[in-house]
Amino acid sequence: xxxxxxxxxxxxxxxxxxxxxxxxxxxxxxxxxxxxxxxxxxxxxxxxxxxxxxxxxxxxxxxxxxxxxxxxxxxxxxxxxxxxxxxxxxxxxxxxxxxxxxxxxxxxxxxxxxxxxxxxxxxxxxxxxxxxxxxxxxxxxxxxxxxxxxxxxxxxxxxxxxxxxxxxxxxxxxxxxxxxxxxxxxxxxxxxxxxxxxxxxxxxxxxxxxxxxxxxxxxxxxxxxxxxxxxxxxxxxxxxxxxxxxxxxxxxxxxxxxxxxxxxxxxxxxxxxxxxxxxxxxxxxxxxxxxxxxxxxxxxxxxxxxxxxxxxxxxxxxxxxxxxxxxxxxxxxxxxxxxxxxxxxxxxxxxxxxxxxxxxxxxxxxxxxxxxxxxxxxxxxxxxxxxxxxxxxxxxxxxxxxxxxxxxxxxxxxxxxxxxxxxxxxxxxxxxxxxxxxxxxxxxxxxxxxxxxxxxxxxxxxxxxxxxxxxxxxxxxxx
Amino acid sequence: xxxxxxxxxxxxxxxxxxxxxxxxxxxxxxxxxxxxxxxxxxxxxxxxxxxxxxxxxxxxxxxxxxxxxxxxxxxxxxxxxxxxxxxxxxxxxxxxxxxxxxxxxxxxxxxxxxxxxxxxxxxxxxxxxxxxxxxxxxxxxxxxxxxxxxxxxxxxxxxxxxxxxxxxxxxxxxxxxxxxxxxxxxxxxxxxxxxxxxxxxxxxxxxxxxxxxxxxxxxxxxxxxxxxxxxxxxxxxxxxxxxxxxxxxxxxxxxxxxxxxxxxx
Ligand code: SF4
Numbered sequence: 166x167x168x169x170x171x172x173x174x175x176x177x178x179x180x181x182x183x184x185x186x187x188x189x190x191x192x193x194x195x196x197x198x199x200x201x202x203x204x205x206x207x208x209x210x211x212x213x214x215x216x217x218x219x220x221x222x223x224x225x226x227x228x229x230x231x232x233x234x235x236x237x238x239x240x241x242x243x244x245x246x247x248x249x250x251x252x253x254x255x256x257x258x259x260x261x262x263x264x265x266x267x268x269x270x271x272x273x274x275x276x277x278x279x280x281x282x283x284x285x286x287x288x289x290x291x292x293x294x295x296x297x298x299x300x301x302x303x304x305x306x307x308x309x310x311x312x313x314x315x316x317x318x319x320x321x322x323x324x325x326x327x328x329x330x331x332x333x334x335x336x337x338x339x340x341x342x343x344x345x346x347x348x349x350x351x352x353x354x355x356x357x358x359x360x361x362x363x364x365x366x367x368x369x370x371x372x373x374x375x376x377x378x379x380x381x382x383x384x385x386x387x388x389x390x391x392x393x394x395x396x397x398x399x400x401x402x403x404x405x406x407x408x409x410x411x412x413x414x415x416x417x418x419x420x421x422x423x424x425x426x427x428x429x430x431x432x433x434x435x436x437x438x439x440x441x442x443x444x445x446x447x448x449x450x451x452x453x454x455x456x457x458x459x460x461x462x463x464x465x466x467x468x469x470x471x472x473x474x475x476x477x478x479x480x481x482x483x484x485x486x487x488x489x490x491x492x493x494x495x496x497x498x499x500x501x502x503x504x505x506x507x508x509x510x511x512x513x514x515x516x517x518x519x520x521x522x523x524x525x526x527x528x529x530x531x532x533x534x535x536x537x538x539x540x541x542x543x544x545x546x547x548x549x550x551x552x553x554x555x556x557x558x559x560x561x562x563x564x565x566x567x568x569x570x571x572x573x574x575x576x577x578x579x580x581x582x583x584x585x586x587x588x589x590x591x592x593x594x595x596x597x598x599x600x601x602x603x604x605x606x607x608x609x610x611x612x613x614x615x616x617x618x619x620x621x622x623x624x625x626x627x628x629x630x631x632x633x634x635x636x637x638x639x640x641x642x643x644x
Numbered sequence: 645x646x647x648x649x650x651x652x653x654x655x656x657x658x659x660x661x662x663x664x665x666x667x668x669x670x671x672x673x674x675x676x677x678x679x680x681x682x683x684x685x686x687x688x689x690x691x692x693x694x695x696x697x698x699x700x701x702x703x704x705x706x707x708x709x710x711x712x713x714x715x716x717x718x719x720x721x722x723x724x725x726x727x728x729x730x731x732x733x734x735x736x737x738x739x740x741x742x743x744x745x746x747x748x749x750x751x752x753x754x755x756x757x758x759x760x761x762x763x764x765x766x767x768x769x770x771x772x773x774x775x776x777x778x779x780x781x782x783x784x785x786x787x788x789x790x791x792x793x794x795x796x797x798x799x800x801x802x803x804x805x806x807x808x809x810x811x812x813x814x815x816x817x818x819x820x821x822x823x824x825x826x827x828x829x830x831x832x833x834x835x836x837x838x839x840x841x842x843x844x845x846x847x848x849x850x851x852x853x854x855x856x857x858x859x860x861x862x863x864x865x866x867x868x869x870x871x872x873x874x875x876x877x878x879x880x881x882x883x884x885x886x887x888x889x890x891x892x893x894x895x896x897x898x899x900x901x902x903x904x905x906x907x908x909x
Contacts, residue, residue, distance in 0.1 A: 178842050194825075490829045494846040528840050530833025530847070531705065532796035553707030566706065566839070574703050574711035578718060580695040591670050603879055603904040612838055616845030617876035620671065620904025627664050627673035631692050 166284045168517045170501035173524035177495040197487035200431025219542040222478040232378040232411045239381025243443025245456035253283035256461045269367035275392040276300035277372025281503045297362045299391040308335045314497030317483040369395040373406035379414045382442040386435035402453035407461045409477040424540035428482040468515045476512045478541040485535035507535035511548035526552035595624030660688040661726035665736045666698035678895035679732045686776040693722040699739040729765040734798020737767040773807040780814030784896025787817035791860040795867040824854045832873040852877040864890040875904035
């Protein structure tokens with residue numbers, strides 16, 4: 166996928182001015198925040214589980230090679246194949262190769278952010294295959310030719326009105342006067358359309374939430390059951406996933422799953438949790454004839470062992486973006502890449518380059534709410550700060566900002582001059598503030614005053630007044 | 645490195661250095677005087693180190709680590725040697741207490757001093773309740789309904805939530821009404837509000853709306869920076885809600901005009 170993160174500022178401005186998006190974003194509070202809070206409150210050991218999951222994933226990252234090799238061996242043992250892909254291109258090649266070898270024309274696909282990251286759909290389509298997204302949100306954005314705006318709710322930026330319009334436009338064989346106002350009508354229609362695809366596809370592609378080294382299994386969680394139909398009905402199942410998803414045992418997987426659904430949607434467990442181990446065995450009722458796992462690196466191994474390694478603990482639950490006031494203001498598309506929100510701000514510079522992504526770690530008030538809810542205890546603000554420091558040392562930010570900070574620091578290190586300067590400025594602005602004690606506009610503060618008034622200083626600085634107070638106290642002999 | 649502040653005995657009052665913060669110094673000296681009054685009432689001997697400037701957050705949050713370190717050293721030098729350092733801001737307090745050890749901790753000369761100053765640094769209201777044991781303030785005539793905004797650093801890095809509410813609850817006739825999403829950022833964020841004014845503007849729009857919805861006559865917080873942002877948006881939107889630092893109410897200094905508005909406006 167081509168990132169457009171460099172345009173973050175313009176796109177965030179457009180997002181704030183977009184009433185449909187703003188209406189859709191209002192669903193985050195009841196839909197995600199309140200549900201998560203309730204689920205967390207009902208699990209006394211939630212905090213302990215977070216510690217456990219953090220330690221578990223740190224252990225895996227320290228021995229990633231071992232667990233990945235063990236995983237590969239177990240997949241092979243159960244009759245499947247592992248394809249290692251260093252880059253997005255290699256990953257797409259691997260998937261396309263499997264599809265072409267099978268003579269596939271129709272591919273169904275469950276939601277996979279790794280597939281979005283590597284631009285899989287456009288690659289398959291360019292080779293003449295038809296790809297149908299089967300997750301409802303992904304299906305909707307596929308019809309609208311958009312990218313996901315949220316990692317677990319890809320169509321979060323839309324309201325049901327836009328979805329109905331997209332269905333009307335796409336499903337031309339259905340009566341034009343059918344009612345589509347209710348969510349139920351929309352899901353029924355999507356189900357009707359997708360059912361034929363599930364049955365006709367030769368290849369089914371899913372992602373994976375977890376990989377289990379001890380058994381060579383892949384795990385997906387969904388709420389729609391589309392993943393199971395995608396992977397069980399076609400003859401070939403391809404799992405497109407990344408190297409950071411592996412855990413040692415099934416027991417470890419359950420530790421993470423207990424956190425995942427609660428953090429994501431406030432469910433105790435997702436509606437469907439599917440563990441896949443190899444292709445269909447003799448005597449199995451169903452399952453694919455071929456089972457492939459494409460293990461994508463695409464920059465992750467260069468993050469491993471570095472100062473931002475903690476991002477690799479991420480389980481893509483979405484809690485950080487669901488609680489981020491910046492995400493709530495601009496939505497996911499403004500971030501310009503597949504992973505938005507706080508985790509995007511921490512991860513994307515390492516994946517797509519700091520030149521492209523430099524705005525993302527800066528566009529945060531460091532409020533810390535993301536870290537507060539992250540089930541994997543990823544220190545997101547700390548990692549954003551690291552990227553800010555990299556931006557500064559690599560001189561990627563505007564010269565004006567750099568000089569501004571330089572001048573400020575120079576002055577701040579000269580207390581006498583600083584106090585003289587601020588004393589003068591405070592008195593001047595204090596006078597100019599007039600009776601109403603605020604400014605509607607002030608030169609050099611246009612960004613501030615475009616949205617709010619600037620309160621006027623009271624007049625003399627505290628330190629100036631305190632000097633007088635101390636003298637007064639000395640004269641009075643007070644303490 | 646753990647440093648235990650000197651034991652307090654009734655005969656020897658706590659020697660407290662007030663770090664007034666650059667924002668209070670420049671915009672809202674009243675908060676500095678409110679802090680002095682509250683600390684003296686709690687039996688502290690207050691000193692104001694005269695070379696103090698700023699905690700260094702503008703540089704630290706802009707990625708200029710070298711400048712942040714330089715400023716942090718100046719603060720450590722000015723504030724080392726007191727029993728406690730008290731700051732009327734959760735944000736600047738957290739900068740010293742939480743972040744200075746990260747900036748200076750590895751420095752063989754400055755590390756121990758930075759740890760010492762950091763471990764003795766407190767936000768004002770939590771210092772009054774948690775260290776001095778203050779559990780009520782005198783009835784100083786502020787009545788009516790107020791609402792409280794939890795500044796992010798104070799809340800998440802310094803654990804400040806109940807302390808101001810507890811002291812406010814001790815004022816007869818004062819009713820505290822919580823706003824929706826009191827723990828959500830107001831959008832100030834230091835250099836953030838200058839670099840991304842539209843996003844910051846949208847965040848404070850929501851904050852002002854939830855404040856107005858409470859019907860409270862006054863919004864309080866522990867950080868003047870948040871309050872400049874909030875007060876500016878409230879007045880821009882035409883809401884008649886006074887914005888004040890919580891210390892002003894606790895110290896009974898509400899005769900001063902509120903932030904960004906004329907008295908009685
Ligand atoms: S960073 Fe944490 S909160 Fe955000 S998606 Fe990843 S695991 Fe979830």
